[in-house]
Amino acid sequence: MIVRTELLTEPVKAFGTIAAKQSSAIGALTEGPVERIFVKVGDRVSRGQPLFRIRQADYQRNVAEAQAAVDLATAQAIEAERRYERVIALAPKGFVSKAQVDAVETQLAVARAQKAQAVAALGTTQQALSDTITRAPYDGVVTARLVDEGVYLNNRFAGGGQSAALQLQELGTVAAIVNAPQEYVDMLRRDMPARVFIEGFDAPFDSIVYIINDRVDPESRMIELRLPIANPNYRISSGLAARAEIQIPPEPAIILPRTAILGDSSAAHLFIIRDGKAQRREVRFDSIDLDKVRIRSGLAAGEEVILDPPATLRDGEPVKPLRTTGEK
Missing domain, CATH: 2.40.30.170 (Efflux pump adaptor protein, beta barrel domain)
Known part of the structure; x- marks a missing residue:
């Protein structure tokens, strides 16, 4: 051939x-013991759905204290504004000194700043209270439960202890x-x-x-x-x-019947005909199917291969090719 x-x-x-497209170990945004887990392994959850809750008592108390601080700062700011208005009203008549005017202006600025600070602190505590409920970051499936209710979760890597409660995968x-x-x-x-x-x-x-x-x-x-x-x-x-x-684009390849290959894949060889004699040639090949192989190396187009060599054939032995119709 x-x-x-x-x-x-x-x-x-x-x-x-x-x-999975995403796989996340879902931890707590705030620290504390797990009070309630709302889902179980295998549940399909939607983005924003509650997964578990950290005990809220301490965070609720922090919100109440922060709200009281806002109320106090608001009252002090109102008092400072009234004092300022009284002093400013007397200033044109010369009944108050320049130092008194400066003092009430400073007191009013401090009271307003303290109120703004208290409002910001209230917002922080309210966010912490909201964060006691951990929600699904995306649509997915709960694939593992890592803790039971009552286990303390922290959100600091350096703090030790458990930091994740559930495993969620986006599937x-x-x-x-x-x-x-x-x-x-x-x-x-x-x-x-x-x-x-x-x-x-x-x-x-x-x-x-x-x-x-x-x-x-x-x-x-x-x-x-x-x-x-x-x-x-x-x-x-x-x-x-x-x-x-x-699927890769078609490429030129040498394809032979499997019967032309002798030996196993680690020491495969075949015989070509050169100058009327059989010449042994080492080759590398890949299987295409049960009947055909693709020659990776050791053989070139135009060479003549013995398709079904007898087991007794030896390198250098004289042979006479039997070509099929159409071969030259």
């Missing part, structure tokens, strides 16, 4: 795992994170069409190459790809095994 190249459309196969869109051999790095492009086969599902899912990691793993010699998959009904769970077949 005279070797010729032909266009081969062979998908790149990549293997990996299904991952409306999932991603197949797969790894492809480095030899395809120059062929892969964003938006290439792909099919993703997921463990437990009979039919593949259509996708595209959305992200190509620029880093090639130096140990596995693989490149990471991410392929998004719409998952509106949350049918696909994170953690499932996935296999992607990425």
Whole structure:
């Protein structure tokens, strides 16, 4: 058989795992013991939905104290304004000194500043009270409960202790994170069409190459790809095994019947005919199907291959080719 190249459309196969679009360990915005958890593992939640609540008694007391401080500062500001108005009214008649006018102006400015400070402190305590209820940051699924009610949560990494109560994953869109051999790095492009086969599902899912990691793993010699998959009904769970077949443009390839290859994949060889003699040639190949292989190296177009060499054939042995009709 005279070797010729032909266009081969062979998908790149990549293997990996299904991952959520986002996965978050949801912690408390304020410190304190968990008073109530409103959800359980498996619940689907909407953005803004309450997830759990920190005990509110201390924060409610802080709000009451801050409100009292605002009331006090407001009363003092009113008194300062009245004093200021009385002094200013007497100033044109010469009944008060310049120093007295300056004093009441300063007292009024201080009282107004103290009121503004108290109002700001009240806002802070009110926000802290509101933050005792932790809400879902996005639509998702509760995938783990990390604490029970009564456990103290802190929001300081340096403080030690537990800081997260729940794990939440956004599964409306999932991603197949797969790894492809480095030899395809120059062929892969964003938006290439792909099919993703997921463990437990009979039919593949259509996708595209959305992200190509620029880093090639130096140990596995693989490149990471991410392929998004719409998952509106949350049918696909994170953690499932996935296999992607990425469609790359056709490229010239040497394809031979499997019967031409001798030996195993680690020491494969075949025989070509040169000057009327059999010549052993080491090759590398990939399987296309049960009957065909693609030669990666060791053979060039135009050379003549013995398709079904006998086991007794030796390198340098004289042979006579039996060409099929049309071969020269």
